[in-house]
Amino acid sequence: MMSFYSLVTMGGTRVPKRRRPDFSTLGVPHWYESDPPSPPLMDGTEESSPIPTYYNRGISGTLHARSAGEKPWLGVVIYSHARPESVMPMYHNAAKVLGEVRLKVARKMKIRSIDVWVIINTDSVLDLFSLPHLAMKATVWNRAMGDPRRLKENAQAVRALMNETGTTTESGFHEWQGKFPKGTFVFPFAFPAFPADFQIKHFDDTKKRNLSRVPLPPSHTITMVTGFSGSIKYTVGVNIDYDKVGEPDEEFDMPMQYLPLSKRVVQEPTPFPYLPTREDWPLRREVIGGWQLTPFGGRGRLGEEMVEMEGILGVQLPAVVTAGDVVQFSLLLWSKNELTLEALGQPGAVEVAFLSSDMFAANVMHPRTSSRKDRYLGRLGYGRVWRTDDGRPDDEGPVPEIKMVQLPDPPAPGSVKHPQLGSHTVKGAQSKRMREVWIADTVNEDEQVASTVQKGSEPGSSLSPDDGNALSEHNVAFLPSGEDAESNVESTAADSEATTTRAPSPTPSTEEIEVDFEEIEEPDHFLRMDGEIKIPACTHPSYRFPNMGREYVVHLIFSHPQYMHISPNATGILAEFPVWYVLDRFHYLPPSATTPRSRQTWEQLNALPRSGAEVPIDNKSFVAPFVEGVVTTEKRPTAKFTRYFAF
Incomplete structure (x- = not known):
């Protein structure tokens, strides 16, 4: 075809x-066999403008009410560089998540521990059960820390507990045995800075060079109906574990927005x-x-x-x-x-x-x-x-x-355009179809009669005189014009009537025919x-x-x-x-605003403007000291629905 x-x-x-x-x-990483180095900056970019050390706003959220009229009793406040119109915390390069868990207990509860998690993971139709890229955990309270109302007094014991080589027994500190007391509690926490990049593996395991490192991606969600759907999530989660058998543990998540910065x-x-x-x-x-x-x-x-x-x-x-x-x-x-x-x-x-x-x-x-x-x-x-x-x-x-x-006016009906004309520069091979037929001027009657007798004796030969006349009349259209054409037509017709055979095949006579058309090159x-x-x-x-x-x-x-x-x-x-x-958010700030400083105290953070629903606190609230989170390989316990389907 x-x-x-x-x-x-x-x-x-x-x-x-x-x-x-x-x-x-653009942005495709280089692959290595082992130990991939940190990715270089994209061509045409450089390090972003200095990011302020101090945070400027708090975003708060509370656990949803389980019954009508229930007041919020569990909440979290995350401090970041969020804008006034932001609905979630916003972080940038090498960010340190800073916040607090607020708990308002109206009746004594059998709480075993309160943990805060920071999770960076991807969830899409192609990696339903993949592990998080980064998990950090901070235990803001458990029974080993003692009375939650005296955590400031037991700060030394808390630091010893969080130290891998320390023990709580050496400090003369005893575990809490009773129920979690009534009151309003604040548990501040802080996490290490986000890493600059992640190590990834190529989806094709047969490749020898299948390892690379890429910068931290921004939080992003792609959702298409009957198409691909996936998200890159940065999440702060709070888990409350109960001692009571059959009591469902509490889970509360707050999404964060991460935007990497660089300068053009x-x-x-x-x-x-x-x-x-x-x-x-x-x-x-x-x-x-x-x-x-x-x-x-x-x-x-x-x-x-x-x-x-x-x-x-x-x-x-x-x-x-x-x-x-x-x-x-x-x-x-x-x-x-x-x-x-x-x-x-x-x-x-x-x-x-x-x-x-x-x-x-x-x-x-x-x-x-x-x-x-x-x-x-x-x-x-x-x-x-x-x-x-x-x-x-x-x-x-x-x-x-x-x-x-x-x-231009369209061509008239029936007109044939020259094959070389047009707007195309690609020229096809010239046609080699038969354009004229060569026929001998004289024919030896004895040789033709002998040939006819020999062909007539062959088995299966059924050529009739009518077929010969039809072929001779058909060949007239291909004869040369002029007197030579008339003589050839008469000779061919006479031979056909006498010998009842067709004219010689013109195929060998046209193989060497070359027709040259004048090429018209358009500028x-x-x-x-x-x-x-x-x-x-x-x-x-x-x-x-x-x-x-x-x-x-x-x-x-x-x-x-x-x-x-x-x-x-x-x-x-x-x-x-x-x-x-690329984004470079803080290029307009003076150098004094970006001078590295020590971490803000809880009193300074509590004075920042906040947005979102929150658990109210007062002067009688119990405020615990900061707890430092650590990177962990543990898997966060969750009872939330896991995505088992693609669409």
């Missing part, structure tokens, strides 16, 4: 084409690289002269004619952006058809958009061609383009409109365009983590009412390039 490409290009050898843009590899390095602008001929254009994404050049192209119908356009989309490297930046890019367009560039190369026909791209599954750590389809895109902003010869338009100028082009047409797009504020920085990732792309779609793209899944020719989005 003949493909559509062969029908359009008349067959022939395929030549390399610049069709769809390449997939992105300002780059000096450089001119667009010089490409003297179209043959110098890359066939795949390349870096030339400090610019990333992405080839693209497509074909379709412009009116009644099949046309083709190719281009180069360039952006200066490193393509690192942040909110408020203006990304400038350049375009080189080519086509054999001048009207194609006139239609698709006008500013109104090019849609420029800034999109978020949520990646998932194996495409995150091992991008390939399918990565362009296995992603979820979300439009965040728009840009514009203009022809370089026309100059950059005013910022307050009107939105360019799409102008129609004057198309190449080029167009240079420039563009820009302003980066809006985004919720998440770019990252790559096992099974989940986020990056941002700039999309350009060339479309026109008179142009019909050949692909049914697209409205026009697509071009795109990826960018790496």
Whole structure:
């Protein structure tokens, strides 16, 4: 069967084409056989501005009521760099989780221990039962710590208890045997700083180099109906364990938001690289002269004619952006058809958009061609383009409109277009079909009669005189014109009636026939365009983590009412390039605000503004000393529903 490409290009050898843009590899880690080093900073980035040591706001939450009218009795307050409008604590690089558990006991309870957990884990349809990437635990109270109303007095014993080499018996300290007393209690806690990176393993265990390290990802959730769903969670949880058999233990979780920070390095602008001929254009994404050049192209119908356009989309490297930046890019367009560039190369026909791209599954750590389809895109902003010869338009100028082009009149019905004409540069092999037949001027009657008698004696020979006449009449259409043609026709007709055989086969006589058509080469047409797009504020920085990732792309779609793209899944020719989005939150603060200080006291933290439902405290509340959490390999006990299904 003949493909559509062969029908359009008349067959022939395929030549390399610049069709769809390449997939992105920004942020893909390097893999090692063992002991992977810490990941380097992304090209074009540096360490973020100093982060203030002191926290500025508390976010509180309480355990849900189990009956109508029940007052909250268990709550937690987390102090962080949250904004006034934030609904959850917000942390950044090397953050230390700081907070307190509040307990208001109206009647004595058989509490065995109160534990606080900090968990970093991923939960998706591809890793339902994976272990947490990081778990930290702080026991703010248990029976071994003694009377919860005298924890400040027993602070030395508490420190000895939390020390691996210390014992509680040496301090003359006795375990608490009774029920947990009534009253309002505050249990402050603090955890070590988050690590800078995690070690991960490649999903393909057959690879020899399958270990790497990646930076901590931001908290992120991807949810699509009948599609991929997953989340990266940072959680603070409180567990209350009871002594009473059959009494359900209490669990309370508060989600946190983690956003890694880094700073964009300002780059000096450089001119667009010089490409003297179209043959110098890359066939795949390349870096030339400090610019990333992405080839693209497509074909379709412009009116009644099949046309083709190719281009180069360039952006200066490193393509690192942040909110408020203006990304400038350049375009080189080519086509054999001048009207194609006139239609698709006008500013109104090019849609420029800034999109978020949520990646998932194996495409995150091992991008390939399918990565362009296995992603979820979300439009965040728009840009514009203009022809370089026309100059950059005013910022307050009107939105360019799409102008129609004057198309040539369609060919008359029945007219045959020369196979070499058109907008395609790919020329197929010339046809070798029979165009004329050679017939001998004279025929030896004796040899022909003998040949006929010999053929008639062969078994199965059933050629009739009518068949010979029909073949002779059919060959008249292929005879040369003029007097030679008339003599040949008469000779052939006479021989057919006399010998009742067909004319000699013309196949050997046409093998060497070569028909040369005059090749009509259409000139190449080029167009240079420039563009820009302003980066809006985004919720998440770019990252790559096992099974989940986020990056941002700039999309350009060339479309026109008179142009019909050949692909049914697209409205026009697509071009795109990826960018790496970073956050640098505290760049505006003076150096004095970011000077390292000691940890805030409980009195300083309690004076900070707070938001959310909380358990009230007063001057009679019992405040325990800070308890330091530690990294642990224990598994947090939970009675919550575990996700056993994919969708």
